[in-house]
Amino acid sequence: MTDVERPERFRILIIGRANAGKTTILRAVCGVEEEPEVYDERGRRIRPEVYLEEVPETRDIGEASGVRNVEEAPEAHHPGDGEPDQIAPISTCSAFRSALRSVRAWVMCKATDSVLASHQHEMLSLAPSPPRSLASHQLEEVLSSAPSPPPRREPRSILSPTSLRGEHRVDYELRFPSNPGFVFHDSRGFESGATEELELVRNFIKEKGSLGSMENQLHAIWYCFPADSHRLMTAAEQEFFEKIDTGSVPVIAVVTKFDALDADACSALCGMNIPFEVAKEGAPEHATEKFNRECLPLIRCLAHPPKAVVCLRNMHNKQSPAIIQKAASELIESTESALDSDALKMLLIQAQHVNVELCVTRAVDRQVHLT
Numbered sequence: 001m002t003d004v005e006r007p008e009r010f011r012i013l014i015i016g017r018a019n020a021g022k023t024t025i026l027r028a029v030c031g032v033e034e035e036p037e038v039y040d041e042r043g044r045r046i047r048p049e050v051y052l053e054e055v056p057e058t059r060d061i062g063e064a065s066g067v068r069n070v071e072e073a074p075e076a077h078h079p080g081d082g083e084p085d086q087i088a089p090i091s092t093c094s095a096f097r098s099a100l101r102s103v104r105a106w107v108m109c110k111a112t113d114s115v116l117a118s119h120q121h122e123m124l125s126l127a128p129s130p131p132r133s134l135a136s137h138q139l140e141e142v143l144s145s146a147p148s149p150p151p152r153r154e155p156r157s158i159l160s161p162t163s164l165r166g167e168h169r170v171d172y173e174l175r176f177p178s179n180p181g182f183v184f185h186d187s188r189g190f191e192s193g194a195t196e197e198l199e200l201v202r203n204f205i206k207e208k209g210s211l212g213s214m215e216n217q218l219h220a221i222w223y224c225f226p227a228d229s230h231r232l233m234t235a236a237e238q239e240f241f242e243k244i245d246t247g248s249v250p251v252i253a254v255v256t257k258f259d260a261l262d263a264d265a266c267s268a269l270c271g272m273n274i275p276f277e278v279a280k281e282g283a284p285e286h287a288t289e290k291f292n293r294e295c296l297p298l299i300r301c302l303a304h305p306p307k308a309v310v311c312l313r314n315m316h317n318k319q320s321p322a323i324i325q326k327a328a329s330e331l332i333e334s335t336e337s338a339l340d341s342d343a344l345k346m347l348l349i350q351a352q353h354v355n356v357e358l359c360v361t362r363a364v365d366r367q368v369h370l371t
Contacts, residue, residue, distance in 0.1 A: 007215040009180065010344070010351045011208075013170070015187040015201065015240075016224030021256040022186065024315045025224065028328040030179040031353035039173040046172065170204045181351025185218075190236035198236070202244050209247050219344050220335050221251040223306065228260035232295055241302040250338035253299060253306035254331065259313045261287040284313070307338035329355040 016022050027033060038046040174184040190198050208218035223240070225232050232255070241251075265287040269279035291311065299305060312327045314320065332352045339345050349355075 007213075007217075007219075007343070007347055009183045009215070010348045011183045011185070011217065011219045012222060013185045013187065013201075013205070013218055013220075014222045014224065015189055016222075016254075016256075017189040017226065017229075019229075020189070020224035020226045021312075021315060022224055025222070025254065025256070025312070025328070025331070026174070026176070026182075026184055028315060028324050029332065029352055029354060030176045030182055032176050032178045034176060034178060036174040036176050036184065039175065040169075041171045043173075170200055179351070179353060181347075190234075190240060198240065198244075201240070205244065205246055205249065209249065214343070218249050219348070220339070221246060221249055222254050222331075222335075223251055224254045224256050226257050227255050227311075228257045233299070238302070241304050241306070243303075245304050248340060250307040250335070250340075251304075252331070252335055252338060253309045255291075255309065255311045256315065258287070258291075258311040261291060262313065265290065308334040310334050325354050328352075 014022050014026065026036065040046055170185055170187050172185070174186060176182065185204070187201050188197060190201075205218060205221075208216070211217050223237075225237070262283045266276075266279045266283035269282060269286060270276055274282075288311070296309060299309060310331050312331070314323045315327055317323060332348065332355055336345050336348050339348065
């Protein structure tokens with residue numbers, strides 16, 4: 001009897017818009033704060049450009065403008081034998097003093113004693129101010145003509161649309177170094193009228209499903225919908241569930257930023273003359289009931305509905321790690337329940353780092369099943 005090949009990494013395709021909170025979900029599930037590393041289809045690591053633009057250093061301004069530093073100005077050239085004489089530049093301060101003496105001499109010769117002092121003062125006030133040195137003038141020209149440095153940008157997540165500068169591909173692998181048990185693939189979601197990304201995802205799911213090795217197969221799909229959007233599911237996203245059959249790969253609908261619905265529910269309760277503190281406490285339950293009543297039936301009636309729907313609240317609140325851990329655990333448990341393979345169930349439980357109790361419970365259940 002041949003042993004069944006056991007995969008070492010759980011492979012997930014995560015789909016969603018840029019504001020769906022995908023990065024937060026992956027970090028929470030893996031229990032890390034780091035950025036994932038990106039690998040191409042051949043396993044070669046790709047180093048994405050995290051910053052949109054680099055800010056030039058101040059010391060490079062002179063080089064960028066083509067003018068050398070003042071201290072690097074060439075020394076004055078003294079003609080040697082046989083070389084034509086060149087007019088040496090006259091010091092600007094010396095020229096000003098010479099002009100001033102000429103004006104003073106003219107006034108003393110032409111004006112009477114009674115008006116000498118006042119006329120001299122008038123001429124001095126009309127005289128031009130001493131020009132700045134050539135070095136200062138050149139330096140000011142360099143600084144004024146050099147392009148101002150662009151504003152420094154915040155580092156972007158690798159999952160952001162512009163992080164790979166057009167090299168975003170669904171077959172690229174995302175791996176967190178601190179948790180090698182997961183491999184993620186990212187799709188940017190689908191826009192209305194754009195069928196290219198939809199076909200790419202369709203072909204990717206089909207290709208992964210046809211692979212004989214369980215190690216390289218796709219094990220689960222997380223489709224993220226931001227609840228703070230004016231529309232939970234767009235027409236293009238609905239097309240995914242209407243036209244793509246993922247086969248044995250379960251799709252989990254992940255409603256992120258569900259606390260935005262809590263805020264709406266609180267406002268609605270306050271509008272019913274309910275005290276604010278009471279409305280705030282009952283808002284999550286009220287929001288869940290409204291979602292189950294109005295949105296969940298629309299999701300269930302799709303041609304290929306998701307195996308489970310998970311609503312995540314307050315995933316951005318890093319001051320409350322217990323809330324994030326609870327939400328990530330709920331996503332893991334829903335994914336584990338949707339799998340039809342015991343080997344994949346155990347692989348997922350071993351890969352996640354957020355629910356120790358689930359690991360212990362499943363290990364005990366497996367031991368009881370074996371005995």
